[in-house]
Structure formats: C-alpha cells, structure tokens
Amino acid sequence: MASKSFSSSSSSSxxxxxxxxxxxxxxxxxxxxxxxxxxxxxxxxTSSANSVFAHIARGPExxxxxVTVAYNKDPSPVKLNLGVGAYRTEEGKPLVLNVxxxxxxxxxxxxxxxxEYLPIVGLADFNKLSAKLIFGADSPVIRENRxxxxxxLSGTGSLRVGGEFLAKHYHQRTIYIPLPTWGNHPKxxxxxxxxxxxxxxYDPATRGLNFQGxxxxxxxxxxxxxxxxxxxxxxxxxxxxxxxxxxQIRRLMRSKALMPFFDSxxxxxxxxxxxxxxxxxRMFAAxxxxxxxxxxxxxxxxxYGERVGALSIxxxxxxxxxxxxxxxxxxxxxxxxNPPIHGASIVAxxxxxxxxxxxxxxxxxxxxxxxxSMRKQLFDALHARGTPGDWSxxxxxxxxxxxxxxxxxxxxxxxREYHIYMTSDGRISMAGLSSKTVPHLxxxxxxxxxxxx
Amino acid sequence: xxxxxxxxxxLARQRSWTAGVGxxxxxxxxxHSVEPAPKxxxxxVTEAFLADxxPDKVNVGVGAYRDDNGKPVVLECVREAERRIAGSMNMEYLPMGGSVxxxxxxxxxxxxxxxxxxxxxxxxxxxALSGTGACRxxxxxxxxxxxxxxxxxxxxxxxNHHNIWRDAQVPQRTYHYYHAESRGLDFASLMDDVKNAxxxxxxxxxxxxxxxxxxxxxxxxxxEISQQFKAKGHFALFDMxxxxxxxxxxxxxxKSIxxxxxxxxxxxxxxxxxxxxxxYGQRVGCLxxxxxxxxxxxxxKSxxxxxxxxxxxNPPVHGALIVSTILGDPELKxxxxxxxxxxxxxxxGMRTALxxxxENLGSSLSWKHITEQIGMFCYSGMTPEQVDRLTKxxxIYMTRNGRISMAGVTTGNVRYLANAIHVVTEST
Numbered sequence: 001m002a003s004k005s006f007s008s009s010s011s012s013s014x015x016x017x018x019x020x021x022x023x024x025x026x027x028x029x030x031x032x033x034x035x036x037x038x039x040x041x042x043x044x045x046t047s048s049a050n051s052v053f054a055h056i057a058r059g060p061e062x063x064x065x066x067v068t069v070a071y072n073k074d075p076s077p078v079k080l081n082l083g084v085g086a087y088r089t090e091e092g093k094p095l096v097l098n099v100x101x102x103x104x105x106x107x108x109x110x111x112x113x114x115x116e117y118l119p120i121v122g123l124a125d126f127n128k129l130s131a132k133l134i135f136g137a138d139s140p141v142i143r144e145n146r147x148x149x150x151x152x153l154s155g156t157g158s159l160r161v162g163g164e165f166l167a168k169h170y171h172q173r174t175i176y177i178p179l180p181t182w183g184n185h186p187k188x189x190x191x192x193x194x195x196x197x198x199x200x201x202y203d204p205a206t207r208g209l210n211f212q213g214x215x216x217x218x219x220x221x222x223x224x225x226x227x228x229x230x231x232x233x234x235x236x237x238x239x240x241x242x243x244x245x246x247x248q249i250r251r252l253m254r255s256k257a258l259m260p261f262f263d264s265x266x267x268x269x270x271x272x273x274x275x276x277x278x279x280x281x282r283m284f285a286a287x288x289x290x291x292x293x294x295x296x297x298x299x300x301x302x303x304y305g306e307r308v309g310a311l312s313i314x315x316x317x318x319x320x321x322x323x324x325x326x327x328x329x330x331x332x333x334x335x336x337x338n339p340p341i342h343g344a345s346i347v348a349x350x351x352x353x354x355x356x357x358x359x360x361x362x363x364x365x366x367x368x369x370x371x372x373s374m375r376k377q378l379f380d381a382l383h384a385r386g387t388p389g390d391w392s393x394x395x396x397x398x399x400x401x402x403x404x405x406x407x408x409x410x411x412x413x414x415x416r417e418y419h420i421y422m423t424s425d426g427r428i429s430m431a432g433l434s435s436k437t438v439p440h441l442x443x444x445x446x447x448x449x450x451x452x453x
Numbered sequence: 454x455x456x457x458x459x460x461x462x463x464l465a466r467q468r469s470w471t472a473g474v475g476x477x478x479x480x481x482x483x484x485h486s487v488e489p490a491p492k493x494x495x496x497x498v499t500e501a502f503l504a505d506x507x508p509d510k511v512n513v514g515v516g517a518y519r520d521d522n523g524k525p526v527v528l529e530c531v532r533e534a535e536r537r538i539a540g541s542m543n544m545e546y547l548p549m550g551g552s553v554x555x556x557x558x559x560x561x562x563x564x565x566x567x568x569x570x571x572x573x574x575x576x577x578x579x580x581a582l583s584g585t586g587a588c589r590x591x592x593x594x595x596x597x598x599x600x601x602x603x604x605x606x607x608x609x610x611x612x613n614h615h616n617i618w619r620d621a622q623v624p625q626r627t628y629h630y631y632h633a634e635s636r637g638l639d640f641a642s643l644m645d646d647v648k649n650a651x652x653x654x655x656x657x658x659x660x661x662x663x664x665x666x667x668x669x670x671x672x673x674x675x676x677e678i679s680q681q682f683k684a685k686g687h688f689a690l691f692d693m694x695x696x697x698x699x700x701x702x703x704x705x706x707x708k709s710i711x712x713x714x715x716x717x718x719x720x721x722x723x724x725x726x727x728x729x730x731x732x733y734g735q736r737v738g739c740l741x742x743x744x745x746x747x748x749x750x751x752x753x754k755s756x757x758x759x760x761x762x763x764x765x766x767n768p769p770v771h772g773a774l775i776v777s778t779i780l781g782d783p784e785l786k787x788x789x790x791x792x793x794x795x796x797x798x799x800x801x802g803m804r805t806a807l808x809x810x811x812e813n814l815g816s817s818l819s820w821k822h823i824t825e826q827i828g829m830f831c832y833s834g835m836t837p838e839q840v841d842r843l844t845k846x847x848x849i850y851m852t853r854n855g856r857i858s859m860a861g862v863t864t865g866n867v868r869y870l871a872n873a874i875h876v877v878t879e880s881t
Contacts, residue, residue: 050719050745051719051743051744051745051749052599052653052688052719053598053599053719053742053744053749053753054745054749055598056598056749056752056753056756057752058751058752058755058756059752059755059756059758059759062549062758062759062762065548065549065762084546086545086546094543094544094545095543096543096544100544101540104539104540105539105540108535108536108539113527114525114526114527115525115527115531115731115732115733115734115735116517116525116733116734117496117515117517117727117733117734118734119496120493120496153582153764153765153766153769154765154766156762156763156764156765156766157764157765157766160763160764160765169484169487184762184763184766187762187763188763188764190763191763191764290484298546302544303544304544304545304546305544305545305546305547305767305769305770305771306544306769306770306771307765307766307767307768307769307770313484315484316484320484320487322489323484323487323488323489323490324484324487326489326490327487327488327489327490329490329493330490330616331620333493333496333585333613333616334585334589334613334616334617334619334620335582335585335586335589335620335764336582336583336585336586336589336736336765337582337583337585337586337613337736338734338736339736340582340734340735340736340769340771340772341734341735342735342769342771342772343769343771
C-alpha cells in the first residue's frame with residue numbers, strides 16, 4: 001500500500017509525531033482518493049484499521065413497534081394499524097386531551113418556570129399525586145407515610161428501575177410473568193438482573209383466564225418470589241381476574257410471601273373509572289403487606305412520547321421507605337441522572353387542580369367508552385357475517401387490546417390480503433378501530449377464519 | 454382502649470395478610486437490611502444549599518448556568534421554540550432511536566455541517582437521555598459487543614462516569630490527566646498511559662471543558678494524543694457536554710473531535726443539550742458511533758435501540774422538539790449561537806474577576822489557573838478541609854474536590870467569594 005511509506009513514527013523513523021502527521025495529511029492530497037479511502041494511515045499491524053464494532057449484526061425489529069414500521073411502508077388506502085397500543089379517535093387521529101393542552105399552555109405562559117434539573121427522584125408534587133391516584137387519597141399506606149414514589153420514564157422505566165432495585169436488594173432473584181405478557185417485559189427484567197419464569201394465565205380454549213393454572217403455578221413458586229401482575233386490562237389478552245379471583249390470588253401470595261409487582265398502564269382506561277381499575281392494587285395495599293407498582297400516564301393521559309410514569313414501593317414503615325428511596329436514587333443516577341420534567345409537570349398540573357382533574361376523568365371515560373363501543377360493533381359485525389366461532393371474548397375482554405385467537409398464518413393472511421397490521425400473536429388494538437373501519441376488519445377476520453385454518 | 458384497638462387492628466392485618474398461614478418472617482419488611490445510600494456528592498450539595506437559611510449563601514456546586522443575578526435562565530430561543538410547539542404537536546411515541554430530525558441536527562454540530570460521514574450515512578446515532586443516558590447506552594453497548602474490553606477514565610472526572618460504567622459492568626481503569634502542582638494537564642503521564650494501555654483499549658475523553666478541572670489539552674496536544682491513539686488502535690469515546698459553552702464557539706469547541714475524525718478514527722460521541730441549550734431537566738442528548746459504512750451504521754443503530762427499549766422504550770419528545778425547532782430554523786439557530794456565546798462570555802468574565810479579586814487581596818498563591826481553565830468549572834486546588842470551612846464559615850457550597858461552578862459566580866458575589874477563598878487558603 002502506498003500508505004506504508006507514510007507510517008507514523010512508533011520507533012525507528014526518527015521523525016516527530018507532529019511532522020508525521022503533516023506528512024500524512026499531505027499524502028491524503030497527493031495519493032489517489034480511492035487508495036486511501038477506507039484505510040487510514042496506521043503504523044503498527046496491531047492497530048485496527050477497522051471499526052471495533054465491525055462484527056455486529058443487525059438486531060431484529062421490535063415485534064410491536066415493527067408493526068407500525070411495516071404499516072407506514074404500505075401504500076394501500078385501506079390499510080389499518082391495529083398494532084401499537086396508542087389511542088386513536090373515530091377519525092383515526094392521535095388525540096391530545098383538552099386538559100393536557102390547557103396544562104401545556106399554563107406551563108408555557110408561566111415565565112417563572114425554569115428547566116432546571118429535577119431531583120433524581122423527580123417532581124415531588126407529581127410523585128405525591130401519583131401515589132394518591134393509584135392508592136386512593138385516604139389509603140392507609142399514604143397516611144402512614146410508608147411509600148416511596150419516584151418519577152420514572154413511563155411504565156418501561158418504572159419497571160426497569162424497580163427490577164434493578166430488586167436485583168440489588170431483594171433476596172429472591174426470580175420474577176414470574178404471566179403467559180402471555182407484553183413483549184418487552186422479559187427483556188426489561190432480564191437486563192435488570194432478574195431471572196424470568198412464567199405462570200399460566202391465558203386459556204386459549206375459553207379465551208379467558210386459566211385461573212386454576214395460575215393458582216397452581218403461584219402455589220408452586222418458591223417463597224418470596226416476585227410476581228408481575230397486570231393491575232387491569234391485561235396486555236395483550238384483555239383478560240382480567242374477577243374481584244373474587246383477585247382476593248384469592250392475594251391470599252395465596254401473602255401466605256407464601258410472594259412479592260407483588262404491579263404494572264398499571266391502563267388505570268381509568270379499562271372500565272372508565274380510575275378507582276375501579278385500581279382495586280386490585282388497593283386490595284393488596286390494604287392488607288399491610290409490601291408491594292411495588294409501576295404506573296404509566298402514556299395511555300390514560302395520552303402523554304405517550306413524554307415518557308411519564310412512577311414507581312411506588314410500599315414498605316412496612318416510613319423508615320424503611322426512606323432507605324429504599326435512597327437506594328432507588330443509586331439505580332437512577334447512572335441510568336439517566338434525573339427524569340424529564342415536561343410530562344410530569346403536565347400531570348401534576350392536572351392532578352392538583354380540581355377542575356382539570358374532573359375534566360380529565362370525563363375525557364378518560366370517553367376514550368374508554370369509545371373502545372367499549374368498538375368492541376360491541378366488531379362483535380355485532382362478526383355475528384352479522386355469520387363468522388364461525390364464538391366471538392364473545394371480544395366483548396368480555398377489557399382495555400385497549402383484544403386477543404382475537406387468530407393464529408399467525410391468519411394474521412399474515414389479513415396483512416397480505418386486507419392490509420391489516422397487527423402483532424402476530426393475534427392481538428388487535430381496539431383503539432385503532434373506528435365505526436368506518438370495523439366492517440373492513442370484520443371482513444378480514446371472516447375471510448381469515450373461513451379460508452385459513 | 455386505644456391500645457386494644459391498635460393491637461386488634463395489628464392482629465387483623467396480620468391475619469388478613471398471611472391468611473392464617475403465617476410465619477414470623479412475614480411480619481418484618483423485606484427491606485430492613487437496606488442501608489441508606491450515600492448522598493450523591495454533586496446533587497447533595499444543592500440539597501444542603503437549599504436547606505441553609507443564611508442570606509449570604511452562595512451555590513457554586515452543581516453545574517447549571519446562572520445569570521448575573523444568580524437566577525436560572527431559559528434561553529429566548531427556547532421560549533420561542535416552546536411557543537411554536539405548544540398546542541400544535543401531538544405526543545405520540547418517538548421511534549426507539551428518538552427524533553430523526555433532532556439527531557440529524559445534533560450530528561451536524563458534532564461532525565460538521567458538511568460532514569462526509571453524515572452524507573455517507575456512516576454515523577449510527579440515537580437520541581439519548583442527555584449526556585448521562587448517552588454514556589450509559591454506550592457503556593451497555595460496549596459490554597454487549599466488546600465484553601472483554603475495559604474503559605479508561607481520566608483522573609479526575611465527573612463522578613457519575615464511574616457509576617455508569619460500573620452499573621454496565623464494564624471494568625474501569627484510569628489514566629493520568631490533572632496535574633495538581635501546575636493545576637494544568639499532566640500531558641506526559643497522559644501520553645505514557647495511552648502508550649502503555651493494551652492495544653485496542655477504550656478511552657473516555659472529555660471533548661472540551663473538562664469536568665471537573667476545566668483543563669483541556671491544546672490543539673497540538675490533541676493531535677499528538679490522536680496519533681498515539683492510532684498507533685495503539687485505541688477507541689475514543691468523546692463526552693461532549695459543553696459544546697459552545699467553553700469558548701463560546703461550537704465549532705471551536707468540537708476541535709478535538711474534528712482532529713480525531715481527520716485522522717481516521719472510528720469514534721463515539723455522547724452529546725448533551727443540558728447546558729448549551731439550558732434544557733437540563735428535559736434530558737436531551739445523543740449518542741453516535743462512527744462506522745465503516747452505512748450497512749454497519751444501520752446494524753449498530755439497531756443494536757443501540759435494543760438497549761434503549763428495555764430501559765425506557767423510547768426517549769422523551771418535548772426536549773427533542775425544542776432542539777429540532779431551534780436548529781432547524783436559521784433565525785432561531787442564530788439566536789441560539791448568540792445566547793450560547795453570551796453565557797460563555799459571562800463565565801469568562803467571572804473567571805477574570807475572581808482571579809483579579811484574589812490577586813488584589815494580596816494572596817500569595819498563584820491563581821492564574823482560574824483564567825487558564827475553561828468551561829463551567831474551575832478546579833481551585835482547595836482541599837476538602839478548606840471547602841468545609843467555606844461552607845461552615847461562609848455558607849459557600851461546592852463539591853469537596855474544590856470544584857467551583859463558575860456559572861454560580863456573579864458580579865454580586867465574586868468579591869465575597871474571593872475573600873472567603875483567600876481566608877481559608879492564606880495559611881497554606
């Protein structure tokens with residue numbers, strides 16, 4: 001290579017590094033471009049002329065977010081995105097809640113507001129109000145001051161911080177997640193340092209809860225194991241335990257000292273009532289035991305991209321809660337130092353103002369009601385087409401998603417022939433439907449079920 | 454009666470909690486052995502400052518810019534960007550890699566407006582949670598794909614660097630950097646450490662305005678460092694948290710990076726808008742890795758996204774929108790450049806004032822390092838004991854390594870500060 005004659009001095013050439021550098025720069029101008037294009041001038045054979053990351057293969061698309069990527073690429077005018085769980089209006093548009101816009105304007109017009117770093121644990125008001133929201137304003141755990149609540153990056157961030165805390169400080173390193181669960185759960189907990197096992201949850205035969213299997217699996221988990229529970233509107237199945245079943249789960253878990261870790265991503269979105277959707281969490285909090293809960297405001301306040309959430313750990317007493325909080329800070333600081341301020345400020349503004357709060361509950365109920373209405377319309381449409389099978393699970397399941405029971409071949413068929421985009425496990429986001437598009441989806445399901453088995 | 458009620462409710466809780474199948478284990482907290490964690494050395498300073506009732510108190514601890522009245526600043530370009538954004542954007546999830554527009558503009562700042570690497574799509578880049586998040590993504594990426602590697606970190610450095618690579622489980626080594634006697638750069642030892650490190654080592658470099666010392670290599674020294682890196686095949690990760698803030702000119706502050714790029718290194722860069730756009734709490738930054746070609750860049754970016762997904766899924770949108778609104782609009786960008794220069798100039802002015810005040814007080818010590826160092830911080834050379842005296846006797850708050858955040862110095866407090874420093878150091 002021509003470059004060899006311009007090797008920078010490591011030993012014998014007697015040139016200074018500075019003059020070698022000048023020669024190198026000169027060489028670049030004198031020698032033909034392509035002779036030097038990808039081989040910088042190096043001295044020793046051990047020095048790398050290649051990137052140290054040259055061996056890296058491309059990672060697979062995220063199965064959920066990849067659906068939207070594929071949808072965006074499709075030119076068809078009838079395409080339908082039922083993939084990611086982001087709410088859409090009847091017009092198929094994203095929705096920013098009116099209360100959120102109001103809160104935003106308040107914030108932007110307040111010149112006294114600054115953009116300083118939040119504390120590591122986040123915005124204090126936001127934390128207090130979030131605890132009130134999930135546990136209830138008159139909850140004993142709040143009165144007794146035995147919760148620590150830290151602001152985190154939406155549900156994902158809350159789960160990750162909670163998981164890392166458990167991996168560092170809890171005596172049991174195994175977490176049990178339901179089968180199936182949100183696709184990102186296993187990775188979040190594995191990378192947090194926990195080992196992940198599963199417990200039976202969904203029964204494909206009934207498209208409902210496999211309660212017996214769930215109780216058996218929790219019953220045989222080692223004492224002290226961590227159990228991930230979806231607080232309401234299970235993702236992806238939409239299948240929730242009844243209040244009676246929750247009580248039985250609670251008793252069993254407490255008898256084996258199993259640690260509850262709630263993922264609450266849909267409070268208010270499932271039934272339309274914030275209090276009702278929080279019942280499972282409150283049931284556990286009321287019995288005096290300890291628990292973790294990850295809250296997200298992505299869906300119920302439409303704050304998706306702002307990444308607003310909170311992790312609460314309910315402890316035996318205030319002293320323990322204080323120590324736990326100090327250790328949570330040590331997890332957060334090397335991850336991102338302190339959480340983003342904007343979204344949390346919006347939430348706090350809404351939760352602390354009586355009028356804004358009421359407006360929010362109304363808008364939230366409207367979103368939940370629209371979804372419930374979509375469920376009814378889809379069920380009726382399939383019934384009208386005489387589509388074979390029992391589709392009552394569509395109206396029995398709750399929350400943003402329906403686990404249709406369609407298999408991956410049927411899903412692929414629907415994508416190919418009808419431009420319907422959904423995850424291959426048969427999960428559809430009801431929020432992505434409208435009265436106008438329900439017929440198209442019903443046609444697609446009907447075709448898939450009758451033509452592909 | 455009250456006692457009875459308390460006992461009864463305790464029993465009721467116990468009963469309901471364990472459903473009659475109790476063990477004494479179940480009654481105590483699972484966390485009773487959790488030790489209280491030490492306060493963060495930097496953020497703990499502000500907490501202490503806030504708790505102090507003294508009217509004379511001065512906060513020269515955390516590195517957040519203050520104007521000459523000691524007040525936090527929201528840049529005008531930021532206010533204008535927010536006005537334009539408010540009410541018009543939706544809040545949908547960003548892609549895992551963040552705002553494409555914001556990342557594009559950010560790469561231009563670091564690599565140059567007309568960078569061939571950007572044109573050739575050789576830069577794998579993702580939006581990150583400010584500088585901390587960018588460093589953490591890189592550390593996790595390094596652990597996953599170069600598991601045998603270690604990271605060389607300068608002495609001293611921002612304390613959170615150690616936490617980041619520790620939590621990513623990448624072993625750490627150090628290299629000489631600060632020369633205490635001269636309060637400058639220990640260049641000879643730095644070069645020795647670079648030479649003696651095993652070939653192909655990973656080094657963390659502060660691109661400009663080294664934190665906490667304010668001591669930067671000269672341009673010539675950067676060139677020599679680059680040559681030595683080439684000879685050893687080392688990997689350079691630049692942490693650039695102060696572009697524009699150091700000299701007032703972002704192009705000038707990126708010189709170290711440009712030298713390495715000219716010399717053909719495949720570098721990584723962690724960028725932050727916390728200081729230079731005053732977006733601290735918005736957590737806006739970027740991690741980029743220069744690759745051999747577009748295909749490799751696509752692969753690396755996809756892997757970075759796979760690290761972000763189980764950490765926070767996708768980054769926050771608001772701050773990124775502010776950045777892309779400002780940098781994407783020529784007028785707003787000009788305004789920003791002017792405001793950044795204004796901040797840098799004020800700090801340079803305070804350095805001069807502090808040094809002059811100390812010299813006028815008749816201090817026998819040399820304070821020229823105050824004006825020779827650059828950026829937000831001045832490594833005063835004071836000992837922890839002297840710092841403690843400053844806090845106890847004068848209500849002046851700074852980190853115990855003697856680092857002064859010049860952004861906290863104002864025309865109103867510089868005399869007070871100089872006097873206090875003089876008092877605690879004059880016996881030295």
